[in-house]
Amino acid sequence: xxxxFTVAKFTATEMFKKKSFQITLIILLLIxxxxxxxxxxxxxxxxDSSNNxxxxxxxxxxxxxxxxxxxxxxxxxxxxxxxxxxFKVSENLKTNEELNELILKNEIKAAIRITEEDExxxxxxxxxxxxxxxxxxxxxxTFSELYKVVKLKELGLKEEDIFMINTPLSFEIxxxxxxxxxxxxxxxxxxxxxxxxxxxxxxxxxxxxxxxxKTSKIMDTLITSTSPKSIVVGKTLxxxxxxxxxxxxxxxxxxxxxxxxxxxxxLENNINITNITSIFFLIAIIYFLLGYTFxxxxxxxxxxxxSKPEDVQQSGGLVAFVVLIGFYLSYFSMxxxxxSLNKLATFLPISSPFSVPARYITGAISLSELILSxxxxxxxxxxxxxxxxxxxxxxxxxxxxxxxxxxxxxxxxxDNN
Numbered sequence: 001x002x003x004x005f006t007v008a009k010f011t012a013t014e015m016f017k018k019k020s021f022q023i024t025l026i027i028l029l030l031i032x033x034x035x036x037x038x039x040x041x042x043x044x045x046x047x048d049s050s051n052n053x054x055x056x057x058x059x060x061x062x063x064x065x066x067x068x069x070x071x072x073x074x075x076x077x078x079x080x081x082x083x084x085x086x087f088k089v090s091e092n093l094k095t096n097e098e099l100n101e102l103i104l105k106n107e108i109k110a111a112i113r114i115t116e117e118d119e120x121x122x123x124x125x126x127x128x129x130x131x132x133x134x135x136x137x138x139x140x141x142t143f144s145e146l147y148k149v150v151k152l153k154e155l156g157l158k159e160e161d162i163f164m165i166n167t168p169l170s171f172e173i174x175x176x177x178x179x180x181x182x183x184x185x186x187x188x189x190x191x192x193x194x195x196x197x198x199x200x201x202x203x204x205x206x207x208x209x210x211x212x213x214k215t216s217k218i219m220d221t222l223i224t225s226t227s228p229k230s231i232v233v234g235k236t237l238x239x240x241x242x243x244x245x246x247x248x249x250x251x252x253x254x255x256x257x258x259x260x261x262x263x264x265x266x267l268e269n270n271i272n273i274t275n276i277t278s279i280f281f282l283i284a285i286i287y288f289l290l291g292y293t294f295x296x297x298x299x300x301x302x303x304x305x306x307s308k309p310e311d312v313q314q315s316g317g318l319v320a321f322v323v324l325i326g327f328y329l330s331y332f333s334m335x336x337x338x339x340s341l342n343k344l345a346t347f348l349p350i351s352s353p354f355s356v357p358a359r360y361i362t363g364a365i366s367l368s369e370l371i372l373s374x375x376x377x378x379x380x381x382x383x384x385x386x387x388x389x390x391x392x393x394x395x396x397x398x399x400x401x402x403x404x405x406x407x408x409x410x411x412x413x414x415d416n417n
Contacts, residue, residue: 007234202243203295210303291353326350
């Protein structure tokens, strides 16, 4: 037990000393701080450009030419619709050359010429250029709705009747499950992504650390002073501790940045965060530790099977593929909460570390499912650890040997591990 903690302490200390770890942590902290300051940065930019925006709004004038008075003065309602465009209504017919001159003088931004031919209403949008996006300032449906009002009045309907006909219907959504949609689902997906990157990044460090020590012959010294089991478990604990510290620092930085810099009420008005409680944080940490341990033992196995650091990424390709399957199973199942894949993602060890915390925050998982998921994940960790340690014991001192699947099975069957 003492050897195990000695290896864990040594591994954690070496991780903290690495320049790459320090630089990565600083960059992540800066990203978190800047992220919570984005609304303030946007407000600052908007204030600096407010005068320019006012001038630009003054230029967004659309000249509407209704030479035949087809709309019967109803075009005057356009400026009451809050369409972010100013309308100037005219009955004076103008040629394209005259309109082009007005546009070049910045007196108007565009023009709409309304004509009638064979009882068909034609709207001609005239502008200097629509650019690559093809965007225009006015939606034609606005003029279609106004024309309906004109025709309904011609049929003898009163304005209050026309208003009643055009009133939109009320449409409400009632969810029969305990889960919630919208903002809370966005939070759940964000948590799923964060846990994926945290678990994958930390677990991958186990494989990299073991391979580097094999190359530098440090492993020879470690093997003579402690058991292979203490090495693999100690390294898993050490790197896991570093990862947990890193996540806690990021969470605290995010919380402090949220309190100091983020505009009050902005997040609550757009995203449902009522389910982010201390219990949720406890569950998230538990699944981070269990998920990390599960994948760390797998990466410890791959790290012991290679002899060069440049081979780590190649040997861990299959593991990375499994991690991605677990992540996408969790992520896409949350898009449809009623999907039966949610159950599979909850109990499958490769996906439960990403899925369960996210499902908990939506209220879509029961206590019995939560407990069963943890039990399955712990049993899976025990099984993977047993296999990894046995193969690790035989493979760790082999340099330059390429291992096949058959060789791994033979190593596992050896009794002297």
